[in-house]
Amino acid sequence: MRVALMVTCVNDAMFPETGKAVVRLLRRLGVDVEFPAAQTCCAQPMVNTGYLDEAVPVVRTFVDAFAGYDAVVTPSGSCAGSARHQHGLVARRAGDPGLAAAVAETSPKVYELSEFLVDVLGVVDVGAYFPHRVTYHPTCHSLRMLGVGDRPRRLLENVRGLRLVDLPEAEQCCGFGGTFAVKNADTSVAMGADKARHVRETGAEVLVAGDNSCLMHVGGVLSRQQAGVRVVHLAEILAATEADAGGPSGHPQVGLAGEGAA
Amino acid sequence: MSGTFVGMPAFPTAARAALADTQLRHNLAHATGTIRAKRAAVVGEVEEWEELRLAGAAVKEAALRDLETHLVRLEESLTARGATVHWARDAAEANEIVARVARDHGVDEVVKVKSMATQEIGLNEALAEHGIAAWETDLAELIVQLGDDLPSHILVPAIHRNRAEVREIFLRAMGSVGRPAPADLTDEPAVLAAAAREHLREKFLRAKVAVSGANFAVAETGTLVVVESEGNGRMCLTLPEVLVSVVGIEKVVPTFADLDPLLRLLPRSSTGERMNPYTSTWTGVTPGDGPQEVHVVLLDNGRTRALADDVGRQALRCIRCSACLNACPVYERTGGHAYGSVYPGPIGAILNPLMKGTGDPQTDSLPYASSLCGACFEVCPVRIDIPEVLVHLRSKVVDGHRGDTVPKAEAVAMKAAAYAFSDSRRLGWVEKASGLAGRALTRLGRTTLPGGRSAAGRIPGPGAAAWTGARDLPAPPRESFRAWWRRTDGGRS
Amino acid sequence: MTTARDEILARVRSALSGVDRTPPLAPAPRIAAVPDLVGHFADRVEHYRAVVERCAAADLEATVAAALARHLPAGSGTVVVPDGLSFDVPGAVVDGAAGPGLTALELDRVDAVVTEAAVGVAETGTIVLDHGAGQGRRAITLVPDRHVCVVRAEQVVPDVPDALARLDPTRPMTWISGPSATSDIELDRVEGVHGPRTLHVVVVDPG
Numbered sequence: 037m038r039v040a041l042m043v044t045c046v047n048d049a050m051f052p053e054t055g056k057a058v059v060r061l062l063r064r065l066g067v068d069v070e071f072p073a074a075q076t077c078c079a080q081p082m083v084n085t086g087y088l089d090e091a092v093p094v095v096r097t098f099v100d101a102f103a104g105y106d107a108v109v110t111p112s113g114s115c116a117g118s119a120r121h122q123h124g125l126v127a128r129r130a131g132d133p134g135l136a137a138a139v140a141e142t143s144p145k146v147y148e149l150s151e152f153l154v155d156v157l158g159v160v161d162v163g164a165y166f167p168h169r170v171t172y173h174p175t176c177h178s179l180r181m182l183g184v185g186d187r188p189r190r191l192l193e194n195v196r197g198l199r200l201v202d203l204p205e206a207e208q209c210c211g212f213g214g215t216f217a218v219k220n221a222d223t224s225v226a227m228g229a230d231k232a233r234h235v236r237e238t239g240a241e242v243l244v245a246g247d248n249s250c251l252m253h254v255g256g257v258l259s260r261q262q263a264g265v266r267v268v269h270l271a272e273i274l275a276a277t278e279a280d281a282g283g284p285s286g287h288p289q290v291g292l293a294g295e296g297a298a
Numbered sequence: 299m300s301g302t303f304v305g306m307p308a309f310p311t312a313a314r315a316a317l318a319d320t321q322l323r324h325n326l327a328h329a330t331g332t333i334r335a336k337r338a339a340v341v342g343e344v345e346e347w348e349e350l351r352l353a354g355a356a357v358k359e360a361a362l363r364d365l366e367t368h369l370v371r372l373e374e375s376l377t378a379r380g381a382t383v384h385w386a387r388d389a390a391e392a393n394e395i396v397a398r399v400a401r402d403h404g405v406d407e408v409v410k411v412k413s414m415a416t417q418e419i420g421l422n423e424a425l426a427e428h429g430i431a432a433w434e435t436d437l438a439e440l441i442v443q444l445g446d447d448l449p450s451h452i453l454v455p456a457i458h459r460n461r462a463e464v465r466e467i468f469l470r471a472m473g474s475v476g477r478p479a480p481a482d483l484t485d486e487p488a489v490l491a492a493a494a495r496e497h498l499r500e501k502f503l504r505a506k507v508a509v510s511g512a513n514f515a516v517a518e519t520g521t522l523v524v525v526e527s528e529g530n531g532r533m534c535l536t537l538p539e540v541l542v543s544v545v546g547i548e549k550v551v552p553t554f555a556d557l558d559p560l561l562r563l564l565p566r567s568s569t570g571e572r573m574n575p576y577t578s579t580w581t582g583v584t585p586g587d588g589p590q591e592v593h594v595v596l597l598d599n600g601r602t603r604a605l606a607d608d609v610g611r612q613a614l615r616c617i618r619c620s621a622c623l624n625a626c627p628v629y630e631r632t633g634g635h636a637y638g639s640v641y642p643g644p645i646g647a648i649l650n651p652l653m654k655g656t657g658d659p660q661t662d663s664l665p666y667a668s669s670l671c672g673a674c675f676e677v678c679p680v681r682i683d684i685p686e687v688l689v690h691l692r693s694k695v696v697d698g699h700r701g702d703t704v705p706k707a708e709a710v711a712m713k714a715a716a717y718a719f720s721d722s723r724r725l726g727w728v729e730k731a732s733g734l735a736g737r738a739l740t741r742l743g744r745t746t747l748p749g750g751r752s753a754a755g756r757i758p759g760p761g762a763a764a765w766t767g768a769r770d771l772p773a774p775p776r777e778s779f780r781a782w783w784r785r786t787d788g789g790r791s
Numbered sequence: 792m793t794t795a796r797d798e799i800l801a802r803v804r805s806a807l808s809g810v811d812r813t814p815p816l817a818p819a820p821r822i823a824a825v826p827d828l829v830g831h832f833a834d835r836v837e838h839y840r841a842v843v844e845r846c847a848a849a850d851l852e853a854t855v856a857a858a859l860a861r862h863l864p865a866g867s868g869t870v871v872v873p874d875g876l877s878f879d880v881p882g883a884v885v886d887g888a889a890g891p892g893l894t895a896l897e898l899d900r901v902d903a904v905v906t907e908a909a910v911g912v913a914e915t916g917t918i919v920l921d922h923g924a925g926q927g928r929r930a931i932t933l934v935p936d937r938h939v940c941v942v943r944a945e946q947v948v949p950d951v952p953d954a955l956a957r958l959d960p961t962r963p964m965t966w967i968s969g970p971s972a973t974s975d976i977e978l979d980r981v982e983g984v985h986g987p988r989t990l991h992v993v994v995v996d997p998g
Contacts, residue, residue, distance in 0.1 A: 043779050049732055055782075073784070077719040081712075082712055082716060086665075087713075093716060093720035097720050176671035207673075209627045209669050211669055213668070213670055215666075215708075223632055227628070252771070252772060255770075255772075263748070266749035268749075
């Protein structure tokens with residue numbers, strides 16, 4: 037099985053540690069994941085803002101980059117949803133039957149990470165270790181567009197040392213919403229503030245989700261509040277093992293993407 | 299008389315004011331939370347709810363796809379049963395028809411059943427110009443009318459008011475238009491409802507002409523259906539001599555049996571009940587029972603424009619249950635007034651541009667008043683894929699500006715992004731630049747995220763300020779994933 | 792000059808040109824058979840805070856009399872019944888027995904109404920009046936504040952589609968699910984607005 041990592045533009049540019057975590061995790065599970073270097077973005081920012089013409093070349097790049105793979109894995113419910121549910125729309129807009137055929141070929145092979153682990157690899161215990169109190173936010177597109185259901189929960193429940201606490205009003209949107217976060221910043225922040233309040237109510241140390249864009253938003257609110265809660269992508273928790281322990285505070289310090297504390 | 303939405307600012311501006319209204323925020327959170335829980339309970343007890351939704355969507359879709367046939371049939375059935383059928387291309391034409399009927403009977407007042415169509419066309423204001431008072435008889439509409447306010451919800455137009463505010467409005471305003479509220483009025487909902495009963499009864503008993511809408515109109519039989527709770531609908535549909543019903547052309551269903559999935563879906567989605575207290579049906583004139591002169595005004599007012607939109611057409615399936623409003627996290631925080639229309643919330647964000655057309659800044663802001671979370675689609679009893687239509691309408695808004703001599707900053711940014719995202723090498727350059735820019739950015743508003751990563755605090759400039767006004771922004775990493783993969787051969791070296 | 796009718800129909804035609812006029816049908820699901828149909832009906836009606844009681848056919852008149860006595864001030868109160876009621880309500884005014892029937896103002900001074908029904912819907916706890924014999928004009932079950940409604944066990948059907956199949960659409964109908972109610976203040980349901988504030992349902996068991 038040829039498996040490609042679709043890292044997503046946000047993770048590529050902003051959260052490379054998440055991509056690295058997926059690579060470590062999949063290799064540990066015996067999957068030799070490839071990174072097609074021609075990939076860029078799923079085109080969702082253009083599509084969801086209404087720029088369909090601008091999305092056409094991006095979708096073209098997408099299907100070219102991932103042609104020939106048996107599975108395309110991505111650590112993002114939102115981008116998986118975009119590839120599976122919006123690329124057809126863009127191809128219709130382009131009026132290009134060749135593109136439509138390529139989309140029809142690629143779209144169904146795109147899996148969000150928890151779907152790939154549970155449905156394709158058939159594992160729920162990935163051998164992870166993460167000794168922290170964690171609460172999980174099911175992101176809207178993973179929940180409602182993809183229907184990942186309880187897959188992320190089942191994966192988290194099998195992580196050694198992890199204490200999973202329920203998030204009140206978990207299924208309410210965090211307020212990110214792509215360009216909504218800046219076009220309607222006030223409403224977006226109001227939603228994010230409520231999500232942050234619910235996160236604080238859990239007493240969790242870590243908020244986990246399957247989309248870094250949503251985590252960037254809620255994490256940004258929590259950080260501004262000095263709430264003492266950090267946000268970590270699901271992939272980074274699932275990639276963490278006891279061997280990784282021994283960071284600065286004796287704990288695996290995942291979620292320190294980029295420059296770190298340096 | 300109630301106010302008007304004309305001249306409302308675009309959504310982000312209107313929302314900012316609403317978000318600052320703490321009483322409104324509290325009232326909305328309480329009311330929508332209550333109704334969401336009720337809906338979830340009664341929907342949960344229907345084992346085949348998803349199949350029922352499919353059936354409801356299919357009935358409405360079948361009616362819309364062959365609308366001409368069903369409208370002609372409806373007209374024939376109604377006429378055969380003694381009703382007079384009128385057609386109205388727009389609001390002005392519909393208002394004129396209703397005013398003419400009222401004038402023909404020499405009345406200076408009409409009683410009204412709650413109706414979205416008559417709200418949409420501004421009937422009350424139009425009748426007022428003819429010297430005819432239109433009394434709203436639904437409790438929430440009465441609260442809005444007496445409070446000289448605007449509706450903010452499809453089902454419960456006064457959802458933004460709490461019991462204390464309702465009491466104050468009743469005490470202040472009832473006396474000037476009829477029987478005053480009792481001086482010892484409390485803010486108990488049951489006591490407030492009793493005051494409305496006393497206030498409106500004299501109006502019901504003397505009214506000669508009533509105005510209604512209809513939830514459904516059955517083409518096969520000419521049967522009109524009104525779904526309600528309080529009995530004000532029954533009063534208006536039964537006691538007056540003359541009844542005028544303003545019915546959007548999308549309300550037609552082919553057969554009487556087609557009412558089945560809809561009558562099961564609507565109350566559970568709307569008020570969270572297995573069935574609403576009262577549903578009235580009437581088919582033209584029934585000798586000796588109810589109004590002996592029955593008019594039906596079939597209203598277009600932009601519906602055919604929506605019908606012509608292949609993606610947006612599904613919005614005409616809407617049965618006005620309000621489940622999407624109650625489920626919407628944006629609506630819950632901004633309330634309905636921010637949408638600037640009698641149709642607020644997710645359905646309003648698509649119906650308004652579909653019916654009015656895009657091109658006006660206020661209307662054009664509505665498709666963007668959503669985080670695309672999909673909660674609206676999930677609860678819609680007739681499966682309107684609201685997020686899909688929102689995205690489609692955003693593209694219409696964008697396309698409407700493609701000829702602009704000075705493109706918007708957003709359009710320039712999207713073009714630039716498309717350029718970068720069309721070729722991975724270009725994206726690599728951008729990421730390199732962003733790593734450098736990140737360092738400059740963090741120097742402007744340096745902070746540290748929990749866990750230790752560097753971040754930007756408040757930084758100026760459009761876009762950046764919108765994000766960082768209330769949210770820290772992680773600093774871009776020194777090395778992108780792409781660069782790391784190339785440098786380390788995917789971590790292998 | 793084109794009429795509004797012609798113009799609207801032309802717009803409809805143009806909007807739908809090239810659109811498939813027969814989308815796929817999706818039959819509405821039916822609920823599984825209810826073991827105790829009448830009991831289920833009674834439970835569901837009661838849930839709306841209506842008063843529900845069951846009686847044998849032989850006890851109907853006494854049960855209705857007791858129901859009226861319960862809701863009316865002792866020894867007083869006027870009661871209206873429709874023409875064609877299949878049982879006797881002593882002392883009641885018969886609407887429309889001679890002439891056009893009571894006016895709305897007259898009905899407003901009546902304390903209670905007793906009628907029969909056309910159909911009972913178990914799943915939703917709904918009573919359907921089609922305003923035929925024994926049910927009367929719509930106004931008589933609307934204006935008085937108390938409604939005693941007699942439903943026969945054999946009139947109870949499982950769900951909404953079964954009810955529609957039994958009803959004649961050309962008759963005016965009133966579907967009643969509990970007493971008049973509103974949720975318009977803070978979405979908190981309270982009973983008792985314009986329709987009868989007391990609904991008393993008597994379910995007559997066969998025999």
